[in-house]
């Protein structure tokens with residue numbers, strides 16, 4: 001399909017991107033499989049855990065002190081109090097007062113993390129009786145909302161669905177341009193207003209337009225906003241309110257896009273965006289970078305919101321359904337030979 005559209009680290013797509021013939025994209029090193037990118041991205045977390053586990057358990061009997069040390073390691077890796085105590089209990093039950101090898105601890109860890117994540121690892125379902133099925137995509141600045149929208153649009157376009165994109169980040173002309181570039185590439189109409197236009201009004205127009213054009217899916221982008229900025233959160237509330245005026249059932253799905261590198265702050269984002277916008281599911285991006293993936297476990301434990309996808313790169317195919325088992329194994333630093341089949345190279 002298409003080559004990567006965004007340069008690594010660039011906040012915006014190159015303005016000339018639409019002209020660049022996709023087939024002539026410069027030769028790139030063979031792309032790593034998604035498993036390699038996932039484990040690479042989670043290496044900071046998994047190494048901290050693995051190293052900690054090895055230091056604590058090599059040739060030493062499992063006792064209360066060791067369990068406390070393990071607890072510290074897991075809490076420092078952002079796994080959260082609930083999941084950490086489950087893991088500690090499980091490790092304690094397994095081999096209390098006996099020797100336990102680091103590999104056994106890692107295996108227990110992977111099993112327990114998987115148990116926490118399994119209920120929230122849910123595919124993103126579209127109810128085809130709702131036409132258009134309306135998504136509202138929210139999150140803090142730069143978390144990857146627009147990129148995720150493009151990745152989702154690419155996926156549904158490839159399934160032959162008619163997709164409309166709404167450029168709700170009306171504060172930044174560059175953000176609107178970014179979405180238009182994606183729209184052109186993907187064959188999706190983009191509804192945009194003037195710079196500084198009311199985002200709620202745009203949302204209303206976009207629903208109307210998507211209905212008129214018989215679109216299957218509408219993806220509404222929004223401006224990035226910090227969850228502690230009351231006026232911006234009030235604007236988000238208004239967007240939702242106005243969408244409901246256009247169609248009381250919308251938005252059918254509210255996706256919160258979280259940047260995996262932010263750590264603990266993500267918990268507060270889930271809580272506040274959840275309250276204000278009625279978040280129905282999560283996408284966690286940048287798991288290919290120096291991610292602090294442990295936080296996903298804490299979020300799962302604390303909020304129980306579905307986690308639909310993870311972003312493992314900047315290209316349009318770099319979106320993977322979230323699977324509890326793979327994520328748990330990557331976090332626990334299980335060996336590569338235990339890795340699942342790599343997704344096809346893109």
Ligand SMILES: Nc1nc2c(ncn2[C@@H]2O[C@H](COP(=O)(O)OP(=O)(O)OP(=O)(O)O)[C@@H](O)[C@H]2O)c(=O)[nH]1
Nearest residue numbers: 010141142143144145146147224286311312313314
């Ligand atoms: N490595 C990596 N980069 C990503 C991923 N998702 C998004 N990005 C990059 O993160 C940066 C910000 O992405 P955007 O999609 O513009 O973020 P946004 O949330 O729409 O930003 P605002 O509109 O400013 O709030 C861009 O450089 C993207 O290429 C991912 O999964 N992995």
